[in-house]
Amino acid sequence: MTKSLLRTELCDMLDIKYPIILAGMGGMGGPVSGPQLVAAVSNAGGLGVLGCAFLSPHKVEEMIRKTRQLTDRPFGVDTLLPPDIPLTGSTTELKAELPSLAPSGAADEPDAIEKLRKELGVPAPSGGKGYLGRIADDTVWSQEDLEKQVEVIMEYRVPVWAAALGDPAPYVKECHTRGIKIIGVVASVRGARRLVLSGVDIIVASGAESGGHNSRIGTMVLIPQVVDAVSPVPVVAGGGIGDGRGLVAALALGAAGVWCGSVFLGTFEAIYEDYHKQKILESTEDDTMVSKVITGKQARYLKNRLIAAWHEAGLPTLPMPMQSISIIPILDGAYEAKMADIVPAPAGQIVGMIKELKPAARVVEEMVAGALKVLDKLPSAGTAARRSKQAGSRGHRF
Ligand SMILES: Cc1cc2nc3c(=O)[nH]c(=O)nc-3n(C[C@H](O)[C@H](O)[C@H](O)COP(=O)(O)O)c2cc1C
Numbered sequence: 001m002t003k004s005l006l007r008t009e010l011c012d013m014l015d016i017k018y019p020i021i022l023a024g025m026g027g028m029g030g031p032v033s034g035p036q037l038v039a040a041v042s043n044a045g046g047l048g049v050l051g052c053a054f055l056s057p058h059k060v061e062e063m064i065r066k067t068r069q070l071t072d073r074p075f076g077v078d079t080l081l082p083p084d085i086p087l088t089g090s091t092t093e094l095k096a097e098l099p100s101l102a103p104s105g106a107a108d109e110p111d112a113i114e115k116l117r118k119e120l121g122v123p124a125p126s127g128g129k130g131y132l133g134r135i136a137d138d139t140v141w142s143q144e145d146l147e148k149q150v151e152v153i154m155e156y157r158v159p160v161w162a163a164a165l166g167d168p169a170p171y172v173k174e175c176h177t178r179g180i181k182i183i184g185v186v187a188s189v190r191g192a193r194r195l196v197l198s199g200v201d202i203i204v205a206s207g208a209e210s211g212g213h214n215s216r217i218g219t220m221v222l223i224p225q226v227v228d229a230v231s232p233v234p235v236v237a238g239g240g241i242g243d244g245r246g247l248v249a250a251l252a253l254g255a256a257g258v259w260c261g262s263v264f265l266g267t268f269e270a271i272y273e274d275y276h277k278q279k280i281l282e283s284t285e286d287d288t289m290v291s292k293v294i295t296g297k298q299a300r301y302l303k304n305r306l307i308a309a310w311h312e313a314g315l316p317t318l319p320m321p322m323q324s325i326s327i328i329p330i331l332d333g334a335y336e337a338k339m340a341d342i343v344p345a346p347a348g349q350i351v352g353m354i355k356e357l358k359p360a361a362r363v364v365e366e367m368v369a370g371a372l373k374v375l376d377k378l379p380s381a382g383t384a385a386r387r388s389k390q391a392g393s394r395g396h397r398f
Pocket residue numbers: 023024025026027032051052053078079080163164185206209210211212213238239240241259260261262263345346347348349350
């Protein structure tokens with residue numbers, strides 16, 4: 001009976017038991033939300049979302065197939081649609097177009113990236129096993145390739161597509177024809193209004209606390225304003241939600257569910273370097289930083305020496321994806337040498353709440369149990385919710 005208090009319109013829309021969505025987490029070295037994590041969350045009653053940002057269409061296909069082998073529950077795929085990236089070009093082709101970052105541009109001046117690599121004590125990449133070796137065949141950066149990712153999602157009729165950093169308008173009609181629900185991931189009220197006009201089914205608004213690309217606005221402030229702006233389209237709250245208290249708070253702000261990334265970094269299934277998982281267990285709420293140095297767009301990471309040194313050197317940041325491509329020589333050596341403080345680790349401010357690694361299903365179960373405990377502590381609110389339920393309301397007022 002009490003569990004039904006957490007049943008929101010999101011659960012009906014997505015055919016899930018709990019209004020908990022695993023955020024699609026991609027990464028510079030590949031997906032963080034891979035098939036195992038996605039299936040674990042979907043099997044536990046939430047919605048798992050594959051992090052397919054910048055993955056080759058072939059790799060997206062492989063991840064969808066693997067996920068289907070692990071769960072028969074609904075799941076989603078997250079991709080990025082930045083409008084301001086090159087139309088075409090492979091990593092090698094785009095690398096050839098990088099502008100010089102040498103401060104004076106003098107030909108005999110050591111390349112700024114090479115200088116920084118040495119200052120940071122990152123060994124020269126030996127080729128093959130480092131970052132470039134990991135991504136060479138699997139990473140795409142151009143609009144042409146990102147469009148092909150969407151074609152794969154449509155071909156496989158994945159139940160949910162989460163589109164971030166851009167506008168999925170051109171694909172909405174075809175997705176709906178194929179029964180695919182679209183989540184638009186936004187960082188502002190303006191962005192939410194725009195994507196609702198484009199026809200998305202659900203808005204995810206992710207606040208400043210978020211790991212990865214985030215908003216300048218805190219979740220507590222962002223959510224109610226987005227809810228007011230796009231009602232009756234359901235809004236899902238992201239950024240800083242790590243337990244049942246956060247889930248109830250999000251519902252209280254008018255959200256229909258939560259979009260959680262960082263809390264799942266503390267799970268066995270997350271594809272996240274072991275040394276970063278260890279760092280997360282030791283982190284406090286103040287151990288992350290925000291910067292454009294890794295992708296060219298503002299995002300939150302565990303504190304990182306490369307980011308700090310880049311800012312200290314006063315180097316400019318290039319637009320996406322050129323910024324990422326420019327730092328490949330540093331990442332290459334850092335991955336090889338397993339340098340936890342140089343390899344970028346997107347993470348949000350809730351890392352301070354993660355004290356042990358656990359299975360992803362337990363994260364979902366504990367979030368649900370914790371939320372019900374909070375609701376139990378609010379007797380009059382709980383009664384109101386029960387009454388509204390008995391009256392046949394599908395809402396979650398309490
Ligand atoms: C490791 C990591 C990778 C992420 N990668 C992506 C991504 O590829 N696409 C995306 O839409 N959001 C990405 N995000 C942001 C999440 O989708 C989500 O907005 C955020 O994790 C929510 O806040 P939280 O980290 O406080 O839970 C990433 C977040 C993390 C922590």
